[in-house]
Amino acid sequence: MRILLIEDNPRLAELVAKGLGTAGFAVDSFGTITEAETTLATVTYHVMVLDLGLPDGDGLDLLVRIRRRGFVLPVLLLTARDGVGDRVRGLDAGADDYLLKPFAMDELQARIRALLRRPGASLGAELNCGRLVLDTLSRQVTVEGLPLVTSKRETDLLEQLLRRSGRVVPKRLLEDGLYSFDTDVSSNSLEAMVSRLRKRLASVPSGVTIHTLRGVGYMLAEEDDAA
Template sequence: MRILLVEDNLRLSTYVRRGLEKEDFTVDGVGSIADAEAALDTAPYDLMILDLGLPDGDGLDLLKRFRANDRHLPVLVLTARDGVDDRVKGLNAGADDYLLKPFAVEELTARLRALLRRPDGVLGLSLKAGNLTFDTTAREVRVESSLLKVSRKEMNVLEQLMRRAGKVVPKDVLESKLYGFDEDVSANSLEAHISRLRKRLNQAGASVSIHTLRGVGYLLSDGGDS
């Protein structure tokens, strides 16, 4: 899942990004309202983490404009404002959850996954395709009962394909979910992940495989790989 982190404290932003990336999230960090608005207009996000005390304004103003434009991206407010009135204002402005600083990144991760599991959210607890099962909480992939060892990027590729099993996933959609703005990505990086993942599935006896549609994207379905 791709997350936009709006936090101007560089030390805290780095702490959150590293923690979430270890949990297989792709995170773009920005430090102002202007940069947040630009990012939201540029990339498809699954969730936004929003600080309120930003150098160019109040994060609540960004949230109000965001909701006024009928945008339904889940938003978790991350702030040191601990008054009841502050929390009420945040929730009334359109926040889906509210976490006070200081916090443990483990709790933040759990709250994010809870938001993404809500109705119309993007994160199901368990994904299945053929004899392949993906536990999105434990971050484990199994073929039948056997654990399949894959890298984090391969796991993220597989997750996106399983969420759209039987449908073509365009290459640019996959890349937008897997890579942040500041990642150095080679031209064939995605293809390399797909190739390794396809071999692992085949060797493990998976009943599904990844098909390449040249110039279009990738498809996870029953049958031999191509």
């Protein structure tokens, strides 16, 4: 899951990014509205965490603009403004949730998970293909009810493939969902991860396999579909 954090306090941004990273999220952190709009034009995010008082404007103005442009990603406002009127304006502008500073990292993590569990969001559903099941909330992978041990990033990769099972998923789309901008990624990181995940799936009766379309991407399909 990839999160866009817009916070102009460098220390707070660093702490939030680190805290969300430990919860398994990939975080891109920026300090201005201009940077936020630039990255939103090219990267797909699952949640935006937005400060309101930014050097080049009010975060609410950004929120109004992206809603008018059709962006539907959940937005959590992170701000020191504690008046009822401030909260009402934020929610009316299109925010999905509101968290006051100072806050506990556990609560921020929980609120983001809650946003991702909402209908049409990314968490709270079981994904399956063949005899393989991924619980998107607990992040547990099972085959015929027995756990399959996967790393955090392998689980994220598997989720992306499961959500598009039977279809080719471009390499660039997979990388965008797995890595934040500041992650040190080698040219063959994704290929190596796919190889490891493919071996794990082959070591159990998962009933699925990962196909490589060279130069294009990858596709997860039931083994019978490959025949």
